[in-house]
Amino acid sequence: MDCRIESAETHRNKCAACFRQFNKLEHLVEHMRISYHSVHEPTCGICRKHCRSFESLREHLIGPLPKQECRDIFSYRGCKFCLKVFESPNSRRIHQEKCQLSGTNAGIIGRFSNLGLRDNLAIGGGARGPQVVALACKMVGGGSDGSLDLCARVCLIDEHENIIFHSYVKPPIPVANYRYETTGITPEYLRDAMPMRHVQRRIHDFLCNGEPMWTIRARGGRARILVGHGLDHDLESLQIEYRAEKIRDTAKYPPLMKTSKLSNSLKYLTQAYLGYDIQTGIQDPYEDCIATMRLYMRMRSQAHRVQEYPLASDPQNRNNFASWRQSEIERMSPEQMLEISRSDYYCWCLDSLY
Template sequence: MAELSSNWKKLQATLSDRKQTKAPTGTTKATRTKNLVKGGTARPSGIRKLVEKRGALDFALKGHQSPNKMGSVQSSQMCDDRQEGRIASAELWTQNDDTSSESLAEVYDLGIKDIPLFMMSHNDRVNHGRSPNVNVGKYVALDCEMVGIGAGGHESALARVSVVDFHGRQVYDSYVKPTERVTDWRSHVSGVSSKEMRFARNFIEVQKDISSIIRGRILVGHDIKHDLEALRLHHPLRDVRDTAKHLAFRKFGNGRKPALRNLARELLGLDIQKDVHSSTEDARTTMLLFRRNKSTFDNEHANRYRQIITTDRRKGPKQHKQRR
């Protein structure tokens, strides 16, 4: 009986030692679980990148938000900064991705929900030339101002040209020295006079700049044929979107090509060209018209060129006559 009691005490001692040996392992697991719940371990690189992209996207869609109340001047400045911040963040979010900032802006209507903000929240610089800090995407809008040459000033020559990107930012703006003698400055419309010509660039330089900007891009304009003729440039029709020829806009022209100011008033609620014209403002208005109706432009363009491709296929390959 004494031996049984002695053996029982040894067994209890052995079991007690085993429990104490396993205790640290259990504590480690508990600590590890606690760390996982708290997020103490490092996230995998894939998850971290996804979180970073999501944060950039949220910033692009919502912009900066400040809890502080501001006066009217400060609020206006905040809106300007927010517009630029959204575009810059959209570009950052898509920098290492196949998605362009233009596609992101199109999906989420970035920059076109508030029309006055789109039109006025840009720091335009007249006769600045090429804007160095603008990352130009797939779409650009172009507009020109003309002066009169020849007898009576009835012929037109280029005097100013402006280009904006998909987001309405100024890409290029320059006065242009006409190659012919000006007989009518048309200052009440063009806003150009002999005074501006002191700082104007020569025609060849401007032509080269514009050619490099529009090459390989979709060119948006209003009756763009006349602008290209003034620049003596050609652009593939497949890559042109003309708001003066868009079928859905014809009803605003009373049987003729609708004026840009009429389209702006009817479709955007904007009053433009009230006094002298601004080629930058007109280019931005044209881009806004295109963006707000991009789906109908895309459908019209696809149908037009689908018909051309189908017609060419029906004709079949040309048959060469065999020589006898």
């Protein structure tokens, strides 16, 4: 009988999401208050453990110190790219043929963008839902030692991977290092390139899509969603300001980060989650656009359970774990605590709802 009591108490103090065990119930409540567990977290398809990121889930399933039972099942029924688990090895094989994407087309088509200006930027458009574009830049070096990043080439694509805009960019100050080994850019490409201020205005106007910057909001409106990797750096180099609510950065998206403060490289993310290599030799911004758009679309297509007020910051959720509700929360089961818990980041699956 004592064992049964102890077992029940153990379950009562165990997090229903990450399975951490706490000595006291109030410690579990505090954990739930700061962990922001939700249906949007990457979750093991075998034991249903919630992980903060796909990197944590990968470690849980594959290593270096995986959970043995989950690893054994995942080794013959799991997809190493999207980390889903299937009913049989044959189902996994059929899925993985589609899940592992090819970078061949991106490389071939991208080389055509070297031909120069492609400008299909147009304000408006009647597509349903949020219009999404991906942006990438390639930098040359300025300053006395060539260490100052200057945008010398920019590419924009739509969500169907079509080039909307491609141009070489004439930097506002002299170039000290063309970084040819990775950029493939020579002085000839920039001699008659589009001036920075023209590129800046064209892209800015296209992103805002006729909507004043101060009216742009997270959901709805005409302004376009902008996808990229390290977009702060790219936008700074283009001298463009854009609303954070419309930015989807694969370097800052919590499920794709290495740790809560450390990003993964786009090269790694593409190899690990899309299954092909990029940035080998001379780097093409079109190839980077393709990779970030594919990562975004994969994250957006996740079938998470729909919730009212899905963010912890939504006014209706702010008191879910308030200290004045401590006694009430302690009467809840771990499953009930998880039910009222909400995410502290905007999951990209929500873009598909608007």
